[in-house]
Amino acid sequence: MSNTYNPYDNVLKVVNDAAAILGYTQSDIEAIKYPERELKVSVPVVMDNGETRVFEGYRIQHSTSRGPAKGGIRFHPDVNLDEVKALAAWMTFKCAVVNIPYGGGKGGVVCNPNELSERELRAITRRFTAAIAPLIGPDQDIPAPDVGSNAAVMGWIMDTYSMLKGHCVHGVVTGKPIELGGALGRNEATGRGVMFTTKNIMKKLGMEVEGTDVAVQGMGNVGSITAKLLHEEGMKVVAVSDVSGGIYKKEGLNIPEILKYLGEDRKNLLKDYKEEGMVHISNEELLELDVTVLIPAALENQINGQNADKIKAKVVVEAANGPIAAEADPILESKNIVVVPDILANAGGVVVSYFEWVQNIQSVSWTEEEVNAKLKNIMDPSFEAVWNIAQEKKTTLRTGAYLIAVERVVKAKKARAIWP
Ligand SMILES: NC(=O)c1ccc[n+]([C@@H]2O[C@H](COP(=O)([O-])OP(=O)(O)OC[C@H]3O[C@@H](n4cnc5c(N)ncnc54)[C@H](O)[C@@H]3O)[C@@H](O)[C@H]2O)c1
Known part of the structure; x- marks a missing residue:
């Protein structure tokens, strides 16, 4: 790895490149260059050997212009603020390129799940969920799995959030076990x-x-x-x-x-x-x-x-x-x-997360065949649109994808206007 690597700089570079082709001014894109919210939390956990350890965690909402923040939770020793910021911003543009009604968010805890017992991992998950609970919710910010987390972790998040609220809240998280309202095919x-x-x-x-x-x-x-x-x-x-x-x-x-x-x-x-x-x-x-x-x-x-x-x-x-x-x-x-x-x-994950959330908030369930067909119906036209714009503008597919995504986010932001 290069020492100077900062993934958030990667995000800003592609956004700037796309904005230049779209003819946007810096003022047009100024607000999307900064995450809306960055929360850093300390997660104390009693380990199996009886000692207390404190893990560092983050939840970042890059944008909620197009809908609630959406994005995974990463459990990995290399998690850091700039990485989570970049991952949150990528979610904003990913949801925009496939045109699902979400913004972008991401979270992470600095830990190595391979070295933790199930009880320790569950304790980290529950305490982290409690710490970020003021920010998340089906209408605000909806976590999902990422590196080092999985359906079981999502189940614990759903349970913790539901316990804090005093009632069952399926739609707070996606990628859950099927028994808890997880989508077939997720x-x-x-x-x-x-x-x-x-x-x-x-x-x-x-x-x-x-x-x-x-x-x-x-x-x-x-x-x-x-x-x-x-x-x-x-x-x-x-x-x-x-x-x-x-x-x-x-x-x-x-x-x-x-x-x-x-x-x-x-x-x-x-x-x-x-x-x-x-x-x-x-x-x-x-x-x-x-x-x-x-x-x-x-x-x-x-x-x-x-x-x-x-x-x-x-x-x-x-x-x-x-x-x-x-x-x-x-x-x-x-x-x-x-x-x-x-x-x-890799937008297929968030697309089916969106399907899971739609099913949860409507209390309906779709078959796996339906989910897979609906996924293809989003992925194929999204690919075609990116391919076509890249051909038309003679750019790479990356720039093509950002042309579509940045335009959608900027238009939504403009339509809402900067508050107040
Ligand atoms: N899970 C999802 O739905 C989803 C959706 C979109 C994007 N992603 C992205 O896909 C990537 C993988 O996510 P995942 O959910 O499969 O994670 P995972 O934890 O299930 O798997 C990660 C894999 O990478 C390997 N790995 C870890 N460190 C490595 C290293 N230094 N060098 C090589 N391999 C290493 C692990 O051994 C494992 O095989 C991440 O970038 C994630 O953000 C995941």
Whole structure:
């Protein structure tokens, strides 16, 4: 990682680039350059050994111009204010590009869930929820899973918030267990959206899906579902990785076996996985493989000024948020590598979160088939719109996505006018 990396600078750069093409003045975009609210909290927890530890947490609402803030909760040792700010802003533009009625928010706790017992994780979740409770709610700010959190964590958030309110509040959080009003298809939604997007870009570029090689970095919720669905679509998944490193097999990996090995909780690590003909590689080597499609699905800043010139893939689909640093974009562009930006490619998760919230507040439930069909009905036209504007303005797909998103956010802000 480069030392000067600040993901919020990445956000400001693309917003400024898009605003310049849209002919907006700095005054037009001034308000969206700053998060509306930043809350920092201390989360004291009695650990299993009886000692008290205090964890640092954040909830940031970047924008509520188009609707309630929406965005995940990250549990990771590297969580910091600038990262959460950037993740919150990306949510604003993601919701705008797929045109769902939300703003953007994000939260995080500095902790390593792999080193915590279930009781400790639940205690952190409950105390953190209590600390951010004044800001969240179905009409205000609706959290969801992100790196290190999952459906179980969302269930604890829903329960904690409901206990504080004195009644059951399903719509305060999405990505919940099905038993608590979670949407069928939400768990797979981000990966499914990445699959739709990957097929869409390949079609535009005249590439065959069947047999084409793809490498996926990260085998968490997003990466594992993406690998599974692309494998089912006939692509040859030659490499995957997790925090422990990667594995590579030129003929294509046995994805169903790998998913079985990783398990539901994905506690098993790929460093200990074995398959005939495969070799272990590092995460850095995975990114630099000579493959047709590369899908970073782990963390931000994976492709940066230091390794961008070594990327050999023809297409990079950003399943993670911010996996390509701003300085790497022009390098990839100069190598004619097509990048499908995060705010479009991984929007499937927030789209189905929106479906979950709609079902919760109306007390209705849709079938998984309905959810998946509705998801496709949003992802495909959103891709088409970004592709078309990028062609028309002769820009990258990232700039194209921001042209659509920034315009929608600025128009909403203008329509409301600056209060008072
Ligand atoms: N979960 C969602 O619905 C969702 C939606 C949109 C975007 N995203 C983004 O997708 C990315 C992955 O999220 P997730 O929910 O799958 O998280 P997750 O916690 O389920 O999985 C993260 C994966 O990344 C791996 N990893 C962690 N640190 C790593 C490192 N330093 N190098 C390589 N791999 C590493 C982990 O081992 C794991 O396989 C994040 O950028 C997240 O913000 C998630």
